[in-house]
Each structure stands twice: as C-alpha cells, then as structure tokens.
Amino acid sequence: MITRLPEELCCVDMHNHVDAGPDGKLDSAKAQALLDGTVRLGIMKIGISRPMSNETVKPDEFRHSNDLVIDAMAMSERFIGFCFVDPHFPEEAVAEIERCIVKHGMAGIKLYHQFFICDDAQKPLMDKAAELGVPILMHAGKCTDPATIAAQPRISHAGHFLEALAKFPDTILIQAHIGGGGDWEWNLRTLEGVTSNNYYIDISGSVIDQGIVRRTIEAVGVDRVLFATDMSLEEGVGKLLAADPTREEFMKICSGNWKRIVSRRRMR
Amino acid sequence: MFDINTTTGHWPFRSIPGQRIAELYEYMRGFEIDGAAITNTHGLFYMNAQDANIELAEAMKPYDGFFAGVASINPAYAAAERDLELCVQKLGFRAIRLTPLYHNYPLEQAGEVIRLSSELGIPVIIPNEIVNFRQKHWMEPPAPLGLDPVLQLCRTYPSANFIFTEGTAAHDGEYPSNLYFELSRLRSSYGGVLTELIRNVGADHVLFGTGAPFKSAESSLLKLHHCDITDEERQMVGGTAAKMLLHL
Numbered sequence: 001m002i003t004r005l006p007e008e009l010c011c012v013d014m015h016n017h018v019d020a021g022p023d024g025k026l027d028s029a030k031a032q033a034l035l036d037g038t039v040r041l042g043i044m045k046i047g048i049s050r051p052m053s054n055e056t057v058k059p060d061e062f063r064h065s066n067d068l069v070i071d072a073m074a075m076s077e078r079f080i081g082f083c084f085v086d087p088h089f090p091e092e093a094v095a096e097i098e099r100c101i102v103k104h105g106m107a108g109i110k111l112y113h114q115f116f117i118c119d120d121a122q123k124p125l126m127d128k129a130a131e132l133g134v135p136i137l138m139h140a141g142k143c144t145d146p147a148t149i150a151a152q153p154r155i156s157h158a159g160h161f162l163e164a165l166a167k168f169p170d171t172i173l174i175q176a177h178i179g180g181g182g183d184w185e186w187n188l189r190t191l192e193g194v195t196s197n198n199y200y201i202d203i204s205g206s207v208i209d210q211g212i213v214r215r216t217i218e219a220v221g222v223d224r225v226l227f228a229t230d231m232s233l234e235e236g237v238g239k240l241l242a243a244d245p246t247r248e249e250f251m252k253i254c255s256g257n258w259k260r261i262v263s264r265r266r267m268r
Numbered sequence: 269m270f271d272i273n274t275t276t277g278h279w280p281f282r283s284i285p286g287q288r289i290a291e292l293y294e295y296m297r298g299f300e301i302d303g304a305a306i307t308n309t310h311g312l313f314y315m316n317a318q319d320a321n322i323e324l325a326e327a328m329k330p331y332d333g334f335f336a337g338v339a340s341i342n343p344a345y346a347a348a349e350r351d352l353e354l355c356v357q358k359l360g361f362r363a364i365r366l367t368p369l370y371h372n373y374p375l376e377q378a379g380e381v382i383r384l385s386s387e388l389g390i391p392v393i394i395p396n397e398i399v400n401f402r403q404k405h406w407m408e409p410p411a412p413l414g415l416d417p418v419l420q421l422c423r424t425y426p427s428a429n430f431i432f433t434e435g436t437a438a439h440d441g442e443y444p445s446n447l448y449f450e451l452s453r454l455r456s457s458y459g460g461v462l463t464e465l466i467r468n469v470g471a472d473h474v475l476f477g478t479g480a481p482f483k484s485a486e487s488s489l490l491k492l493h494h495c496d497i498t499d500e501e502r503q504m505v506g507g508t509a510a511k512m513l514l515h516l
Contacts, residue, residue, distance in 0.1 A: 001486060003490060003493045141402065142403075143403070144403055144404050144405070144406070145401045145403075146411075147410075182403045207400050208483045209482060209483060210286065210481055210483065211285055233458045234455075234457060237487070238489070239486070241484075242486050
C-alpha cells in the first residue's frame with residue numbers, strides 16, 4: 001500500500017479549513033500543521049475556508065473570516081481560498097464575493113447551512129458565482145441523528161442539490177463531504193443518473209465506510225468526484241485508496257476535475 | 269501487525285462487503301495484518317448474546333489462531349457471568365465487548381461482569397459507536413457513548429483494563445493507567461494528535477485497529493505510518509501492546 005499520493009497526481013484537497021486563534025487572528029500554527037500534514041500524504045494544494053455555523057452571520061463576521069483565509073493564502077501558495085458569506089445579507093455578500101474572488105484571487109464560494117442550497121435567498125450569490133465562473137462549495141449531509149437534525153435544520157442533502165441545479169442552471173455546485181454528513185447511501189441513491197456538468201461532490205469527511213468512494217463514482221460518474229479531506233487527512237487518502245481507482249480515475253479525482261472547474265473561471 | 273477492532277456477521281442496516289469471516293481474513297492478510305481481535309456483530313442484536321459467541325467460536329476455528337475472540341456480553345441478560353466464564357475458559361476468548369447502548373442498560377450495571385473480567389485477566393472493550401452516529405438507522409442508539417462513562421469505569425474498577433474503540437481521546441485531565449485507546453478515529457498527520465497521545469499515555473496504551481469490515485483499513489495504516497514515533501513504539505502500537513493485553 002502506498003503511504004502518500006504520488007506527485008504526478010498533483011493532488012488538490014479542495015475542502016479544508018483554517019481558523020482563528022485566541023487573538024482573533026489567523027491560527028498560523030494550525031495552518032502550518034495543515035500544510036505539514038498534507039505534505040506527508042502527497043497533497044499539493046489545499047482549498048480553505050472559514051465558515052461559521054451561526055444561524056445568521058453578520059457581514060463584519062464573514063469579512064473577518066475571509067480575511068483569515070486571505071492571510072493564509074499569503075502564508076503559502078499551496079492554499080486555495082474559498083469565500084464564505086451568509087445570504088441573509090445579499091448586497092454585502094455579493095460585494096464580499098467580488099472582493100475575495102476578484103481582488104484576492106480566491107477560487108470559489110463556501111456556503112454553510114444558513115439556507116438550503118435551493119432556497120431563493122441564494123439567487124444573488126448563485127448569479128454572482130455564475131458571472132465569475134467559480135464554484136459554490138456547499139456544506140451538506142443527510143443526517144439522521146436527533147442532535148444534528150436539531151442543530152442543522154437547513155443542511156442541504158442531495159435532493160436540495162438536484163433542485164438547485166434546475167433553479168440555478170448556470171452555477172457550478174459542489175456537494176460537500178459524502179463522508180461527513182449522515183446517510184451517504186441515501187444521497188447517492190438520490191443522485192443516481194445526475195447528468196449536469198455543473199454538479200460535483202467531494203469525498204471528504206471522517207466516514208470511511210467500506211465502498212463509499214467506489215459507490216460515489218458509480219452513482220455520479222468519476223468526472224464529478226473531487227478529492228477532499230475536510231481535516232480528516234488519512235481518512236481522505238485512505239478511502240480513495242480503498243476504492244482502488246484506475247490511473248485515469250486517480251487523475252480525475254485528485255486534480256483533473258478540479259482543473260476543469262478552474263478553467264471555467266471568467267475573471268482572471 | 270495486530271488489529272484490535274474487527275467484526276464479523278451481518279449488519280442489518282447496510283450492506284457491508286466482507287462481513288463473512290473468510291472474506292475478512294483475506295482482507296486482513298492483504299495488508300499483512302497477521303492477527304485480529306474479532307467480535308460477532310450478531311451479539312449486538314440477539315436477546316441471548318451468548319449464541320453469537322458460540323457462532324463466533326465455530327467460525328474462528330479454521331483460521332489457526334489468527335483471530336482472538338471477543339465475547340459479546342450483556343450484563344442485563346440472564347447468565348452473563350456464566351457466559352463470560354465459558355467464553356474465556358472453554359472457548360478461549362481473549363476479551364469482552366460491552367455495548368450498553370445496544371443492550372439498553374446503564375454501564376454501572378456491568379460491575380459484576382467487569383470484576384469477573386478483571387479476575388480472569390481479560391480486557392473490556394467498549395466502542396464509542398458502531399457506525400457513525402450521524403447516519404444512524406432509527407432503531408440504533410441516538411448518540412455515541414462518549415469517553416466520560418468509560419473514564420468513570422476506569423476509576424471505579426482500577427484493576428480492570430478497558431479499551432476504548434471508535435472514539436477520540438479528547439479529555440482535559442490525566443488518563444487512567446487502565447485505559448487503552450484504539451487509533452482508528454484519531455488524527456495523525458494533521459496536528460499530531462496520535463503522536464501526542466502516544467507521548468502522553470505510552471505506546472503500550474494505544475492500539476492499532478481498523479474497524480474492518482465496516483471501515484476500510486487504509487486510513488488506520490496511514491495513521492500509524494505517519495505518526496512521529498520510534499520504530500519500537502510503532503511496533504508496540506502496531507500489535508505488541510494488544511498481544512500483551514490479550515495474553516497472546
């Protein structure tokens with residue numbers, strides 16, 4: 001068994017995070033630990049964001065979160081920024097997307113569970129993402145336990161994504177962590193036969209159930225599967241290896257599909 | 269390599285590849301794992317869990333000592349202590365597994381069984397959860413067990429040894445010396461959680477485990493490979509510690 005992904009894969013972990021330290025500034029030690037840890041496993045680039053799980057996140061708060069990401073991007077070119085906003089504040093959110101993507105070179109938008117992905121409140125953000133040609137990475141899951149259901153009443157599942165694909169046909173959507181949020185089989189059964197070129201799913205999360213990545217490839221097609229860890233580094237690499245991908249599948253999941261997303265960016 | 273955390277038998281809520289013992293054996297050997305502690309998943313669901321232990325003993329026979337039996341004991345059911353004695357003395361089992369959330373009893377009720385395990389010199393394995401709680405079937409427990417009740421048991425029964433599987437080691441105070449951790453849910457490369465735990469409790473108190481066949485084995489192997497410990501410590505975590513604990 002290999003213990004790190006080969007360099008030729010140019011592996012991108014497109015779903016990860018940085019955080020604030022006790023002083024409110026970027027926790028650079030933690031960011032460095034992420035850089036070091038990913039190197040060990042052969043992960044070259046790391047998509048980072050700093051989402052907040054509050055019911056409502058004020059503009060000052062999401063701007064501060066994104067400043068941390070900008071600081072991390074300055075710390076290492078290996079970091080790829082994702083801009084977090086809350087659709088409760090559409091004007092400020094769109095302006096913040098403009099700032100992060102255009103001015104600071106972030107690669108995508110990160111949304112959390114403030115609204116379902118298919119909610120009309122997302123429209124200004126979806127339109128902006130489509131205009132810029134950048135993807136929206138959405139926190140997702142089909143959780144079945146009472147605590148998560150109570151804590152995250154608007155977490156998006158696969159059904160919400162299918163609805164969003166129809167409602168916002170020009171926007172690239174990435175469903176987060178098939179292994180991080182509940183009944184992954186339900187999500188995959190719901191997604192079977194998805195044909196949209198705007199739909200992607202990432203394999204991150206701590207769940208490493210036997211067959212989870214292979215079943216994901218079978219359900220949505222290898223062209224829609226993205227490598228990611230969401231901080232569970234060995235789990236991410238381990239479950240990818242467990243799927244026993246062909247070289248072509250490895251290439252697509254680790255970097256090829258992400259490159260295809262990036263190539264659609266309109267704002268250079 | 270010795271895996272402290274494997275199971276065989278049918279899981280009713282999801283189709284799991286490789287749940288037959290012959291498949292698990294081949295799977296383990298494919299990773300050059302040369303021994304494993306094993307429990308029968310049926311023991312979670314049978315009213316009379318002892319039947320699951322008898323099934324397991326029979327299933328293990330062709331594998332010539334590769335598997336170390338872990339008895340499913342339900343202290344809330346009839347004859348639990350007799351079952352435990354039979355499992356150890358007649359069937360050669362090396363540990364017991366307690367699953368209070370599946371057998372529906374408070375852990376305090378396991379006192380007699382824990383005392384007897386201690387007398388018999390076998391450890392008590394307590395899983396935090398069987399599958400990740402966020403994907404639970406409606407018939408399964410609503411939440412994981414957590415480390416706190418296991419810490420309490422460690423203090424109440426200092427002569428017994430406890431192995432906490434499928435959980436993290438997050439805890440502010442000192443760890444009791446009779447508590448052992450299985451590593452499959454601990455982070456390694458990112459932040460060095462596993463390395464730190466080994467420094468804290470000792471390499472002989474952290475045990476390699478995969479959770480197969482529920483989970484794929486690769487990530488546990490990566491965790492052990494990438495933690496910053498000496499070769500001697502890696503050998504200890506990779507199997508020596510578990511074998512000592514199980515008297516193998």
